[in-house]
Amino acid sequence: MKKIAILTSGGDSQGMNTAIRAVTKAAINKGMEVYGIRRGYKGMLEDQIFPLTLLDVSGIADKGGTILLSARLPEFKDPEVRAKAAANLKKYGIDGLVVIGGDGSFHGAHYLYEEHGIKTIGIPGTIDNDVAGTDYTVGYDTALNIILDAISKLKDTATSHERTYLVEVMGRNCGDLALYAAIAGGASGVMIPETESSIDNIADVIRKRRAEGKLYDIIVVAEGVGNVMQIKDELAKKVDTSIRVTILGHIQRGGAPTAFDRILATRLGVRAVELIEEGKGGLMVGIQSEEVTTHKLSYAWENYSKTSASDYAIANMLSL
Numbered sequence: 001m002k003k004i005a006i007l008t009s010g011g012d013s014q015g016m017n018t019a020i021r022a023v024t025k026a027a028i029n030k031g032m033e034v035y036g037i038r039r040g041y042k043g044m045l046e047d048q049i050f051p052l053t054l055l056d057v058s059g060i061a062d063k064g065g066t067i068l069l070s071a072r073l074p075e076f077k078d079p080e081v082r083a084k085a086a087a088n089l090k091k092y093g094i095d096g097l098v099v100i101g102g103d104g105s106f107h108g109a110h111y112l113y114e115e116h117g118i119k120t121i122g123i124p125g126t127i128d129n130d131v132a133g134t135d136y137t138v139g140y141d142t143a144l145n146i147i148l149d150a151i152s153k154l155k156d157t158a159t160s161h162e163r164t165y166l167v168e169v170m171g172r173n174c175g176d177l178a179l180y181a182a183i184a185g186g187a188s189g190v191m192i193p194e195t196e197s198s199i200d201n202i203a204d205v206i207r208k209r210r211a212e213g214k215l216y217d218i219i220v221v222a223e224g225v226g227n228v229m230q231i232k233d234e235l236a237k238k239v240d241t242s243i244r245v246t247i248l249g250h251i252q253r254g255g256a257p258t259a260f261d262r263i264l265a266t267r268l269g270v271r272a273v274e275l276i277e278e279g280k281g282g283l284m285v286g287i288q289s290e291e292v293t294t295h296k297l298s299y300a301w302e303n304y305s306k307t308s309a310s311d312y313a314i315a316n317m318l319s320l
């Protein structure tokens with residue numbers, strides 16, 4: 001009988017629980033024995049490994065966070081640390097490992113396969129959408145919708161007080177959350193790390209908007225651009241509107257996953273189990289043009305270049 005384990009690693013994202021449920025149910029359905037690992041690679045190293053049952057994953061498809069807990073273990077970059085962690089899995093006779101996490105977690109899974117032959121399959125779970133080989137990562141859509149909800153609320157108060165809001169959103173070095181929140185939220189400007197933004201241009205847009213009688217401005221700033229307070233100070237030298245900064249922070253990582261994220265997590269979870277059943281490892285699953293696809297784990301970072309210049313142009317064109 002095949003034995004597989006599941007862990008969640010890096011920043012949590014909405015839909016991780018949905019993926020855990022899908023993997024566990026699909027694997028048990030196929031007659032596999034399933035183990036959970038608490039706290040990501042840290043738990044793998046510290047032997048926090050336990051049998052996962054159908055009851056454990058019951059009723060969690062709609063729950064944010066991760067029942068397996070998540071952690072960051074920088075020491076996992078050390079091959080000796082990975083060897084100790086791999087030995088723990090082998091102790092239980094586990095040969096397949098589903099890693100739900102972002103690009104960093106995929107690096108760990110890649111090395112476990114290359115160095116120790118553990119049949120790792122990565123499911124992209126991060127709000128950042130910074131993984132190649134998938135159009136969307138699990139959690140991104142939910143985080144995007146949280147940002148849109150926040151932008152709507154900020155528009156109300158910004159209008160009442162005729163203010164300019166700088167809204168800082170997460171995404172690490174990826175501008176997708178900011179760019180698509182700006183497009184869907186009807187923002188007055190966007191700053192993303194992939195494209196050089198000029199404060200002069202933003203100031204220009206604000207002046208033009210006000211000249212047209214518009215009462216508010218929402219500028220979405222990706223965290224990867226730099227210090228939003230410094231951006232505020234620079235902007236304040238160029239416009240005479242009252243400026244406020246809202247940093248959305250970890251609220252973007254919580255709450256129930258959207259239908260999109262639940263369906264994505266489920267499809268990818270089931271495919272991950274099929275791949276292990278086929279004896280495959282060192283792979284990631286993703287969604288590309290509506291199809292579930294597989295790539296080598298290293299594809300995730302070696303092919304990463306996701307910014308859409310045309311969508312950035314659309315966001316700017318509609319900012320006025």
Ligand SMILES: Nc1ncnc2c1ncn2[C@@H]1O[C@H](COP(=O)(O)OP(=O)(O)OP(=O)(O)O)[C@@H](O)[C@H]1O
Binds near residue numbers: 041104126172
């Ligand atoms: N180069 C690497 N080699 C081995 N393991 C790594 C490497 N990079 C990251 N990891 C492991 O993966 C964990 C999670 O990585 P990271 O903090 O980058 O998050 P992530 O998986 O990219 O998710 P997110 O970006 O959404 O937080 C790290 O704490 C570490 O244990």
Ligand SMILES: O=P(O)(O)OC[C@H]1O[C@](O)(CO)[C@@H](O)[C@@H]1O
Binds near residue numbers: 011126171223253
């Ligand atoms: O939860 P932490 O450790 O504060 O990390 C925050 C980072 O994690 C993410 O939420 C997910 O990678 C990033 O968007 C953000 O930069």
Ligand SMILES: [Mg+2]
Binds near residue numbers: 130
């Ligand atoms: Mg990451």
